Amino acid sequence: MDFWEVLKVVVRRWVVTVPLVLATGAVAVLLPPTIDPSYSASISAVVITPIDNQNPANPFLALGPVTMAASLAGSGDSGAAVESAVQAGVSPTFTVNQQNSRSPIVTAEVQAATPELAVATAEFVRTALTEQLQAQQDAVSAPPEAQYYLQDLTGPVAPVPVYEGAQRVRFLAIGIGLLLTVVVAMAIEGIAVLRARRRDAAHGLSGDERERLAIIEEREALLVERERLLRARELEHSRRTGAPTDAPAQEQWRRGRFSTEVPQRRAGETDESGGGTAASVATKPR
Known part of the structure; x- marks a missing residue:
């Protein structure tokens, strides 16, 4: 396992690694006054x-x-x-x-x-x-x-x-904290992989089938994230324009908006859809 794979594991287990990193920083900050x-x-x-x-x-x-x-x-x-x-x-x-x-x-x-x-x-x-x-x-x-x-x-x-001694202790504490964070993240990842293998073995899945299942689950997670981003974009658009979020209401809102945005033709112009002039449909001013 190379550096990038370890980094991915640490990021994937952020629920555990972030508190550990914050705790390491707090310990490093509080150490100098105690030495x-x-x-x-x-x-x-x-x-x-x-x-x-x-x-x-x-x-x-x-x-x-x-x-x-x-x-x-x-x-x-x-x-x-x-x-x-x-x-x-x-x-x-x-x-x-x-x-x-x-x-x-x-x-x-x-x-x-x-x-x-x-x-x-x-x-x-x-x-x-x-x-x-x-x-x-x-x-x-x-x-x-x-x-x-x-x-x-x-x-x-x-x-x-x-405070040279305190600085050395601080750097040592940071190093130990980061190392502990990586070890804990790798341990949790290993336990999760072991449980997944046992679960797949209980369902009679082979190694290739487990890999395909993992790919499918990853793609499903990406699709869920895509839907979430699209939904967030629709809500932002609705907030800015006042458009409804459900499909039927959106269609009705677009038709009403289109009918109000059709520009009036000048008198004498021919209607492209079936002849006639704008004078035959324009209202007379009072």
Whole structure:
């Protein structure tokens, strides 16, 4: 059975499938308020070149702030950083990125179960990035006045609720509801076919005879629908024109309407049916 046959079954069993689809939509709409959201916060900072940017004691000065920002973005959300967040009691769900490949700006996005935890996690990430940048330069014994440093651009503002979990549950509910609708429609169709076969078997009908009977029943249903449409059209026509709906009354109404619509001939014109002029039948004006 292909997709179109399944669709026909679903449409044919609309008495059951329509309520199920409506129920699925209602459940999907009512789900988000019942699921607690997560909260998102973000920070951004820029890598600043020191005043003493020609000091040979710091070999990182030759790389430039863009490269240092890329280094922070590459290791800021590594496994070690996530483990440190867990040990610090903040959310381990965060990402660190470079704003673009030519920018010295580093951004971080965090998610947590509460707004307070989201802010605490953002502050932890900012501190961790600052310490990581300093540790890289301390490892080569670079003097403090010749070290890159981070300057905050935006701090953790008011966290925003995120309903990603609710959206996933909503889509899952819609999928399960639609699948259940199809299964129920196919089950009802299968039961109906099984009953029809048992009934036909009780009357001694063969497989070919059952197919012909099904075709006849389908044609009869189409004829009934045709009669219904014609009847509806007649009623609409009667409503607009005032014509009766029964056949004898319609015939009488047409004759009376025709007799009132025959145009009078001008005087001197010959009657095509048997001679004579219009003057012989026209009434004289008073």
